[in-house]
Amino acid sequence: EAQVTQNPRYLITVTGKKLTVTCSQNMNHEYMSWYRQDPGLGLRQIYYSMNVEVTDKGDVPEGYKVSRKEKRNFPLILESPSPNQTSLYFCASAYGGASNQPQHFGDGTRLSIL
Amino acid sequence: SQQGEEDPQALSIQEGENATMNCSYKTSINNLQWYRQNSGRGLVHLILIRSNEREKHSGRLRVTLDTSKKSSSLLITASRAADTASYFCATTGGYQKVTFGTGTKLQVIP
Numbered sequence: 016e017a018q019v020t021q022n023p024r025y026l027i028t029v030t031g032k033k034l035t036v037t038c039s040q041n042m043n044h045e046y047m048s049w050y051r052q053d054p055g056l057g058l059r060q061i062y063y064s065m066n067v068e069v070t071d072k073g074d075v076p077e078g079y080k081v082s083r084k085e086k087r088n089f090p091l092i093l094e095s096p097s098p099n100q101t102s103l104y105f106c107a108s109a110y111g112g113a114s115n116q117p118q119h120f121g122d123g124t125r126l127s128i129l
Numbered sequence: 130s131q132q133g134e135e136d137p138q139a140l141s142i143q144e145g146e147n148a149t150m151n152c153s154y155k156t157s158i159n160n161l162q163w164y165r166q167n168s169g170r171g172l173v174h175l176i177l178i179r180s181n182e183r184e185k186h187s188g189r190l191r192v193t194l195d196t197s198k199k200s201s202s203l204l205i206t207a208s209r210a211a212d213t214a215s216y217f218c219a220t221t222g223g224y225q226k227v228t229f230g231t232g233t234k235l236q237v238i239p
Contacts, residue, residue, distance in 0.1 A: 019171075046225065057135075057217060058172075058229040065225060073226060105171060112225045114159045117174030 017042045021106050021121035028096060029129050036091045036124050038106030046109040047089040048073070048118065049081065051102040058105065064089055065112060096128045133218060133230035141236040148205045150233040152218030153198075159221050161194055161201050166215045166232075175203075175216075210239045 019040045028034055040047065048063035050073075060073030064083040078100055080092040089108075093100060103125050107118040133154040142148055152161070160179045164172040178185045178194045178201070185192045191204040205212055218230040 048227065050229070055231065057231040058219075060227050060229075063225060063227070071226070074228070103169065107172075112221075113227050114221045114225060115177070115179075117162065117177060118164075118172075118219075118227070120171035120173070122171045123169065 017119070019106055019108055019119050019121040021104075021124050023124060024122065025125045027127040027129065030097055031095050034093050034096060034126075036093075036104060036106075036126070038089045038091065038121060039087050040089075040106075040108040040119070041087065042108060042110070042119065043086065044108035044110050044119070045086070046112050046116075046118075047083065048107045048109075048113065049079070049089070049091045050105045050107065051075065051100075052105060052123075053102050061091070061104075063113070093126075096126075098128050101126060101128045133220060133228055135216075135218060135230040135233045137233060138231070139234045139236070141238065142208055144208060144210055144237055144239050146208055148208050148212070148235055148237070150203050150216055150235070152201045152203070152230045154201075154218070154220045154228065154230070155199065156220075156222050156228075158196070161192075162219045162221075163190075163192060163201075163203050164217045164219060164229075166217065168214075172217065205235075208235075208237045210237050213237045 049061040050058040062081040064070045106121045109116045163175040
């Protein structure tokens, strides 16, 4: 089954404790992206990647890191999480690029930073 | 922020009625897409309209795009209770950067 898998689905942690949210897709998509969703603000793009070793900032990259060492994986790293990063996070992938193709979304990761 | 806006923020209609939601954006685009989200789940793609198209249909969905006004509308005809969800527009400009609207929460009452 074609899917985008995020882990963990839920995480409660404390300020400053490094964490990684994994994202994996099995569709051989070139494009992958991370979004955060906050009430009243819709989805905002954090980082995206056009292919292996190619990443670019979205609208809200501060406090986040990503890497794209393999085509199928695109982990999101919070080196020193803070409470303002409490949010619902989504990973997505698309064939080619996001310009002309639909994105496929994971089920989301709900992060709470205390 | 280049985030788009959607209007209305919330919409409640009776089953069988039509639902119309609007999206405005700020920069030039390659295409505009509409997505649906059920209660905090992942988004599901509904329809894509290219910048050189004015109207597109898919089943009960009709999307229009007016690039001169930087706006789009999504019409859902003959709504069903299962259409209850949040709907988002998303635009892609240069460099594959994606901007989502703030969303319209649709409730269809049986």
